[in-house]
Amino acid sequence: MSAHGDMIKVTDGIERVVHWILAGSCLFCLITGIGFMYHSWSFIATFLGGPYAMKWMHIFSGLAFAVSFVYSFFMWKKDCQFESQDLQWVLKGGGYLWNVKDLPPVYKYNAGQKAFFWILVACAIVIIASGVVMLNPLYYPVVMARFAYMLHAGAVVLLGAFIVVHIYLGTAGNPGTVSAMLTGYVSRPWCETHCPRWLADRDSWKPGGEKDVA
Amino acid sequence: MTNHWNDIQHADAILIMGSNPAENHPISFKWVNEARTKRGAKLIVVDPRFTRSAATADIYARLRPGTDIAFLGAVINYAIEKNRIHEEYVKNYTDAAYIVNPAFQGATDLDGLFSGLTGAKYDKATWAYEMDENGIPKQDLTLQDPLCVYQLLKKHYSRYTIKKVSDITGCDAADLEAVCETYTATCKPELSGTIMYAMGTTQHTYGSQNVRAFAVLQLLLGNIGNAGGGINALRGESNVQGSTDHGALFHILTGYLKYPKANQPTLAVYNEQNTPKNKDPKSLNWWGNTPKYMASLMKAWWRDADLETAYSYLPKIDDGKNYSYLPIYSAMANGEIKGMFVWGMNPAVGAPSSKMIRKAIAQLDWMVCVDLWETETSAFWQKEAGVNPADIKTEVFLLPAASSMEKEGSISNSGRWCQWRYKAIDPVGHAEDDLWIINQIVNRTKALYAKEGGAFPDPIANLTWNYGKVGLDGKIHPPSPREVAKEINGYFIAEKEIEDKAKGEIKKFKPGDIVPSFAMLQDDGSTVCGCWVYAGSIDDKGENKMMKRDPADPTGLGMFPNWSWSWPVNRRIVYNRASVNVEGKPFSKEKPVLWWSPLKKAWLGDIPDGNGDPDAILPFIMVPHGRGMLFAAGMSDGPFPEHYEPLESVVKNTLSNSQVSPVITRWDEKAKEETCNPILAAGCIAALYGSEEAKEFPTICSTYRVSEHWQTGQMTRWIPWLNELVPNQFVEMSEEFAREHGITFGDKVKLTSARNVEGITAYAMITKRLKPFRIQGKDIHMVGITWHFGYKGLATGGNANDLTPFIGDPNTMIPEYKAFLVKVEKA
């Protein structure tokens, strides 16, 4: 474990696997979905072996998304409960948009991350439910099926945008973050900045724990 | 058809009665609609069922099955009473003015009967015109003489009032009056009305008289001979016209020559008895040419025999004996017939009381069926037919026939257009065309008789059968229809000089020359002609006019004189001399069929029916007196059509006390005799009015066809696309009837009749298109069932003809398929 140096483990293996299944399937669905939505982007289908193959890839990838989503929902929902000070964090722009020093200390996830989670939850529910309808659209009343197609696309607008935000903030926007989902470890300063309360809590559970681990 | 399909577009009123062209002749509706959109023609549909033809009609009138004569009687009465007749036409071109024998008594005097009834037959001595000293019928051109045909007709139909007829037919009086009013409007000389009829008219015990009623009506209105008029029989099979022209019925030879009888031992006697005589110089009396046509036919069949010998080869029928469709099966049931050839026909489904028919067929020693598919007839011995094959000793041959695309030859449509069809592909598998099969049977029979001898072999041995050319390989090739077509058209077999009186020149013919027209046929044996009405179908250069495809229409009337060839002599509208007045001017300037050009001294337009100057001849050249017959002494059951009830009826005849015609052949009575064959006894029972059976079977049933299947379904039930459209047998019934019998959507029902108590099952089609008839204060129900189904084919179903009665028209013996009684219950 010494390989991690003075690093703090923020995610376990399952979490990371689920995250990447979720992220991968979601991105894949997004890309193939765009391939379906825009005839001019049909090269996506061409690369994937034609639109028919892409249809089934989209469906199976959607299935993976749905399963990983359900798992991750139960995995993360507790950590993503809003608390009173989240409002404060939001009012100060989370420290991202303008430089504010006195942010309320964040527990594991800040309000932005929590919001992303809940938007993901909402969009995923819509996308998965409408996707299920679209699998057999003729079994449902036509109005319902038509709404399903519309909502599927509508939810993607929102989700697509937030995914980009998520990716930016998880990588370039916040250097050092991405390792949380790669190795599971982040630096202590990173933790102090982004989740001080959680770090404190963690240290109190396992005094010197991190060092032990290290 | 007196006219042809394209001609329907010129009608001003179209009466569809006893037919359902939208379903059974769908393309005819092209021309019906053309008349309606271009001319504003009114479409009248009279039918017990609201059919697909009725769906777009201007007037729809319902009538109880079997009451056509009553209905038409009302129209005729209306025309006479309101003087809506074409007077000039009636006086000049019909027998209206002829004086009838004073001893004649009609239905008004004799309670529905006519004078001369002896037993079950009319002695027609009194049904005759009074002749003057020159042998020409006496006339009263004022039409006032109470003995003239017109007055007798008026008297006869005076009983057919709207109210009375409405009560008989169940037709709403307002609808009936609307039909009368609209159709008789065509009495104006410039207007024409056409009648389109089919088996709904003819397949009745009074089928011939139904057609007679049409004739009377059309003659009164001046609607025969003109464009957009006529009496148009819509024929149900592609070549039923041609096969009738070629004598495929017991009572005729080719070209409608009467069939020789046993009491006509020689050709001389035959000619004497069958050549009508007429002394009116204006009447062409075309049948006066009978000896020429007969001689040419005899030479076509037995070239090397002299005419009398050839005539002696013809089998003779007994005078008064009927050998038609129904008698075939009664003879078969009795074991009198041992062998049968079936050429593309399916009596096991199509014949009346067909359950009995199948039992009759089982009495045969052998049967040869020639067909494209396995039919119920060829498979009557199979388990599906409900029989034990081991019990059936009949030997059956099923010969695979070529379809219409797999051979060439001509067929004649309803409008008498003889059209050539070409071979597209070789027959499938081992199939062969019918001509090849016929040729094989004839040649093999000839060889067999030559080898073994046998009973009266001369007609076979001497039969002229010179078809099939010898090829380079020395073998005789299969016959070509083109060779046969030449024989049908006719050619000279001896040198002959014929004087053309009109042109004042002499035409010379040598052996092998084509006969250019039937006018050139000879009675001395110098010409050969297989069917005189087809003479002229090949021109003198040998060009087959039936192959013509020139779409030119010089008259603009849609007659297309150079598209195929129409018999007789390419005349497109027969009796067309009746479309002009005695001066040769067309009654309708807008649609003149032909007209006399005084300058050219010639007829222009269609080929005129009989040459000569205007007024030189009378237009109805096939009638001995040359005039259209309102009074038809040739009919077996009365010179005027009179309403009787169908044999199976729940209604009393209120017009007279004659419930049914006295002259119909009553197999049902024979069936009751103890000596009767059990097969016939079971198959010929009828539920007569007032009998116990009529109470047990209280519902009128009518059989019919739908657009998507054809006849017995022997072809169409093997066509997947058509089975998709109509996959099952069904029975149409009114909502009221279904309610009364507890039948609901999707139910199957069982139909039984006096002849078939096991019955057949079918799906119930509950529809608003049928309604109970209000007759004599009672609601009378009817159901309708298609007769397309049987037990073979890709789609199978109950056979409607298992229910139908074994009874025929006294004139033609056409079976009654349209009005009989059944019981309907939930299956």
Added chain:
Amino acid sequence: MAEYIKLIDVTKCTGCRGCQVACKQWNSLPAVDTMFTGSLQNPKDLNYNTWCLIRFDEVEKDGKLNWLMRHDACMHCETPACAKACPSPGALTKNENGSVVHNPAYCIGCRSCIVACPFDIPRNDKALEKMAKCSLCHDRIDDGKKPACVTACPTGCLTFGTKEEMLKAAEKRAEKVKGVIYPANPHYETHVMYILPGTVGVEDFSHMNPHPKMPATLYWWKNLFKPFTLIGIAGVAGAAFLHYIIKGPHRVHEKKEGGE
């Protein structure tokens, strides 16, 4: 190339179903296994192998029985909802001649066209995962022929011609028979039009949309959400880039890290 219209004059239809068979014949469609449906209508509905169908309705109005027969097939919309909804390029295309044509080679069997169609026309085959519908016999049009159904129609119910001709003919005929032209909405253009008898209403015909229009959901989907998907992604990505170059990444203090 001219734009064509198929005009269906319901007042002339006699329900012979020549069109139904001609369609199968030309398009090599196999027969469907059917059962009696209670009326002459058979198959009961359009299906993958039945692209046109005569629908039969019995309607009593003012004491008069109307037996309505209607040739039901693709309407070939000017703005076809099916093609708009279709995810597979080339599977559903609109031609210059007005026909909206499906190409089974590109169809992926997603059924979105069926959902989108305002007339409920396309049908799919589950096993083949393909949709099918009337193509207006565009291959015949290319060869200078009329569609198979129009060629076959005996009564003059089905006619085919250039848009101008047919619109004129439709108006004339509608006036003559006091009928109604369908679709009546001038903003919803189709290349198949009906003349309905004036004695009955559109609602008396089964399976007929009285107010045909592009489904609003489809409009939202394709005209709003579709562009916004990419606009959203691109916009956010752009904003992130701007954020990166203007404000820079949110770095954790190095010295703190080292100081510990």
Added chain:
Amino acid sequence: MNISRRNFLKLAGGTLAAAGVGTGIGVQPAFALPKKVRYAQEVTTICPYCGVGCGIIAHVSNGKVINTEGDPDHPINKGALCSKGGSLYQIANNDKRNKKVLYRAPGADAWKEVEWDWALDKITANLKKTRDASFKLTNANNEVVNRCESIAAIGGAALDNEEVYALTKMNRALGLVYVEHQARI
């Protein structure tokens, strides 16, 4: 818009065909079905069903009927056909057609495939046997009748004129009097 084979191949080759990214439906060249009748031989025929006599064109290629449709030049139907006439293709291309000569022996419960020669000889022998056994030279009134009343021949309305003429000639030469066909019913 004339789609040639080349265009079609071009299209089939590339799914990258340009289409609007935006909201409208761009007009695109559609795929082309093979022009199935363009190079076929046209043979005119007349419908074998009802008595209207509609003209039909059968398109023939390699000895097979590949398409049948109404003859647009024919004055009666002008290309129109009903459901029956429209289904002619399935007469020429039908698995269930009789393709062999079939024989059913007395009492047998199935058909047996036989050769033409055998069947025709047997038919002729049956015909002669029945005819010879029952041929009547005179009737009860001693009038010459020369007829065979024990064989019936029915049908013929689906045959060509030339065939039915030959059939009538044969029937009457054999002495048959029970000669009937569809016109009666």
